[in-house]
Every structure is written in C-alpha cells, then in structure tokens.
Amino acid sequence: MDNRKIILVVDDSAPDLQLCRGMLKSQFDLRVAMSGQTALHVLDSFRPDLILLDIEMPGMSGFEVMAEINKRPKLDGIPVIFITSHATKELVTKAFRHGVVDYLVKPFRADLLHSKIQIAFTVPPRGISRLPSQASGEFGQKRQTIMLVDDNPTNLTLGKNMLQEYYEVYALPSAERLFKFLEVVTPDLILLDIRMPDMDGYEVIKILKDDARYADIPVIFVTTKAMETDELKGLELGAVDYVTKPFSIAILMKRIETHLALRKTMETRAMEAKDAETSIRLILDSTPLICILRDEINHVIDCNQEALNVFGFSEKSELMKNFGRLYPEFQPDGSRSVNKARNIVNDLLNSGSIENFEWTYQTLEGEPLSLEVKLVLIPWKDTYRIMSYANSDLSKTPPAPARLDDSGNGVRSEPQEPDV
Numbered sequence: 001m002d003n004r005k006i007i008l009v010v011d012d013s014a015p016d017l018q019l020c021r022g023m024l025k026s027q028f029d030l031r032v033a034m035s036g037q038t039a040l041h042v043l044d045s046f047r048p049d050l051i052l053l054d055i056e057m058p059g060m061s062g063f064e065v066m067a068e069i070n071k072r073p074k075l076d077g078i079p080v081i082f083i084t085s086h087a088t089k090e091l092v093t094k095a096f097r098h099g100v101v102d103y104l105v106k107p108f109r110a111d112l113l114h115s116k117i118q119i120a121f122t123v124p125p126r127g128i129s130r131l132p133s134q135a136s137g138e139f140g141q142k143r144q145t146i147m148l149v150d151d152n153p154t155n156l157t158l159g160k161n162m163l164q165e166y167y168e169v170y171a172l173p174s175a176e177r178l179f180k181f182l183e184v185v186t187p188d189l190i191l192l193d194i195r196m197p198d199m200d201g202y203e204v205i206k207i208l209k210d211d212a213r214y215a216d217i218p219v220i221f222v223t224t225k226a227m228e229t230d231e232l233k234g235l236e237l238g239a240v241d242y243v244t245k246p247f248s249i250a251i252l253m254k255r256i257e258t259h260l261a262l263r264k265t266m267e268t269r270a271m272e273a274k275d276a277e278t279s280i281r282l283i284l285d286s287t288p289l290i291c292i293l294r295d296e297i298n299h300v301i302d303c304n305q306e307a308l309n310v311f312g313f314s315e316k317s318e319l320m321k322n323f324g325r326l327y328p329e330f331q332p333d334g335s336r337s338v339n340k341a342r343n344i345v346n347d348l349l350n351s352g353s354i355e356n357f358e359w360t361y362q363t364l365e366g367e368p369l370s371l372e373v374k375l376v377l378i379p380w381k382d383t384y385r386i387m388s389y390a391n392s393d394l395s396k397t398p399p400a401p402a403r404l405d406d407s408g409n410g411v412r413s414e415p416q417e418p419d420v
Contacts, residue, residue: 004029005049007117010039010065011083012057016106020052023110024117036060040068043075050120053100055084055091066098079120093250102258112235119262143168144260145185149178149204150193150222155245159191162249163256175199179207187217188260191243194223194234202237209238218259280378280385290371290390292323296383298345312364326361328368344375348386352377359390 006029009020017032024030031048033039037060039053051069055062062082069075082095082103095103101120104113145168148159156171163169170185172178175196190208194201201221208214218240234242240259243252284291284304293302300323303316311326313319327337348354354375361369371390378385 005121006031006046007050007052008033008039008042008048009052010034010036010057010062011052011054013054016054016083019107020113023113027114028117036062036065036068039065043069043072047074048078050117051078051080052104053080053082055082055095063094063098066100070099081116081120093248096250096254102254119258144188145170146189146191146256147172147178147181147185147187148191149173149175149196149201150191151196152193155193155222159252162252166253167256175204178204182214186213188263189256190217190219191222191256192219192239194221202233205234205237205239216263218263220255220259280387283387287389290388292388292390294386294388296385298341298386301385310369311361322364325364326369328360328362331360332370345386348375348377 004027007024008031009017009024010033011017011020012034014034017034021030021032031042031046033042036057039051053062053065062084066080069078069080079101080099082100083106084091084103085106092103102116104116143166146163147170148156148163149172150156150159151173153173156173160169160171170181170187172181175198178190192201192204201223205219205221208217208219215238219238220241220243221234221239222243222245224245240262241255243255280293280302284293284302287304288306290307290310291304292300292307295301300320303319308314308316308319311319313322327341329337331337331340344354344357356372356374359371359373361371363369374389376387376389378387
C-alpha cells in the first residue's frame, strides 16, 4: 500500500517536469500534466494532495487553470503552489488573490521546494481567510504579536501601518531594542531587517537560535538585497522565509499568515506528541499485561517488565535486538509468520485496532508459546506507533507447527527474522 501524498505537477516544460520528478519522487507519488487542459482532465479522475502549477503555459495559463479549479467544489481545499520564471509584485499579488498558498521562482533548489510543500500542507484550505478570526482578535481571541526590526524609521512606520489592523505590532529600530523587548514580550513572529548598523540580522538570528527561550520563534528576513547567497545564508541560520523591500501588503500578509499557521501546527503536534508519550509511558509502567511498542516499520522500540519476564530477557535492549527470534517460521494454521504479521498490520492501519487474536511465538529455547494479542494504533507526531497487549497466561502451549521438506519428512522450522 502506497501511503505517500499525491502531487500533481503541471508544466509544459519536459526538463522542468523531470527536475521536479528527481526532487520529489522518493517522498511523494507524482502525477504530471504538460498543459492546463490535460491537468483539468486528470483532475476529473482523482484528487491530489497538492498541485504544483506553472503560470506561463501556452493555450491555458496557470491563472486560467486556477480559476477552473476554484469552480469545482470537489477540488476545494487542495493547496496550490504557483511556479514561475519571474515574480513581479503584481503577478504574486494576483496569484494570492486566486487562492494559491505560495509560489516558487525557477530555478529553485530541492530544499526550498520541499520546505514550501511541507508548509503548504499546514496552511488553511483555499478560500478560507484566517485574518479576521485569528489575527485581529475577534470573538475573544488574543491578537498575535509581531516584532518588526528595522533601523529605517520610514520602513518601521510603513510596516506597522500595514500590520497593526491585524496584529499587535512592536516597531523596533535596532537589535538592542529587540532584545530588551524580548525580556518582557515573546512574539509569535519576528520580521528582521538584514542590513542594520551595530548588529546585522545574521548576528541577531544566531543569538535568537542559540537561546532556548527564542529559538522556536519564526524569523522572516526583510531586505533590499534579494541575492540567492543572502537568501541561502539566512535560511541556513534558521530564518523561515525572505521578503524583499519594497514589499506589497498582499505578499507580506500571506507570508506572515503562512508561517504563523505553520508554527501553530507545530506547537499542536508537539503537544499531541507529548500527550501520546505520557500515555504510552503510563501504559508500559502500569499494565499487568505483556506490552510491546513498535514503530511505523514494525520494529520493537520499547516494552514493559512483564514482556521481559515472559520472553526471558533481562534488558529491554536485548528484547528489541532479538525479538525476531521469537517468531517461528510458521503459525499453527500453516501460514508463514512474517506474511501473516504483515497482513495483520495492514488490517490495523485500516481499522485502528484489532481485537483479541491468537498468535504463537517461540521461546529462546525454541518452545512454542501461544498468546492472545490485541493491537492498537496510536497517533505519533506525523506517523504512528503500534501497541500490542497480550495476556501472560502461559497455560496454552500448542504443539510446534511443522511442514514437510522435499522428501516428505516433517521438519521443525528454524526461527526467522520477520521482515515487517
């Protein structure tokens, strides 16, 4: 089963399609279309998780394709990233008005493409504006806070006037003022000018990222110099994005909205992961049952003391390393253990849990050990964990499964490392 997200790449340039394929094929299920008309025809038959859409195409432009997508209710909510060979403010503003979540300028690097895609999966669906409810504080919600740092008073005034309708804005003329305000206010995002006297933006972000109190605050660099070397240096130091001065309100607001949404998503996932970890630890420490925890590729990553006692190990690391030895080659019904285990896990992924079923292990000495097992799927960050529970009643010990060799004699199976 291929659980990768599906991305539709629409571009009339075969070399550009091949480039995207090389950058993305290892992580995503890619579909391609070389014209707007073909893309719309393809979208009649399936719904992708994201669309990379070239703007400049003969016959039907990206804007015309986007207009058609917006007319189709079944395609609502699919994030679209525009691809263009040039990005004027007018073009980018028009793109955002059509509902795209972001844009890329050719040629682009693989790391930037992956970053844009991951962000696109976290922002709200097309057509849903976050500003009235989440930014301006309507309906009792707290206004989000932005610190704008620039040594130019004109830029500070302009930026504050653009943003203060939607956010709580602190306009700060220097890095020194920024650090003083950070002692009393923790912002949701920082807009940071690169070219400043005394301490430039690169020095500032190094200090921010080295301080645990501020390391997770997203920083967008603001600069008049849009050279790729500057952009790459900023991203390597931990900036989440770049905006070039003079900027339009539409572009600036969209970038801020995107990264605030991403931060909120990451905080939610971190909280969920923490809750899940606490719950898992509580189960492992308190249940009297045999308890085994596996990761998404079915490797054992933890267990409780009862599991060590029953299977004959003194340390968790020994059990995790040697758990494959506890699988006989065949189950009592004649099926191979590895194949049956794989089928059970596939059923678990579809249902979320599997109630009690009988599974035969073997001890380290090769003796059969039949247990009643239950599996539960636990959400974990962007993936999942598999928790198995088993009753430690060892009274059921069925005869060892056997199979015939080529001569017709019954042979005892040797333990085999499961590949699930």
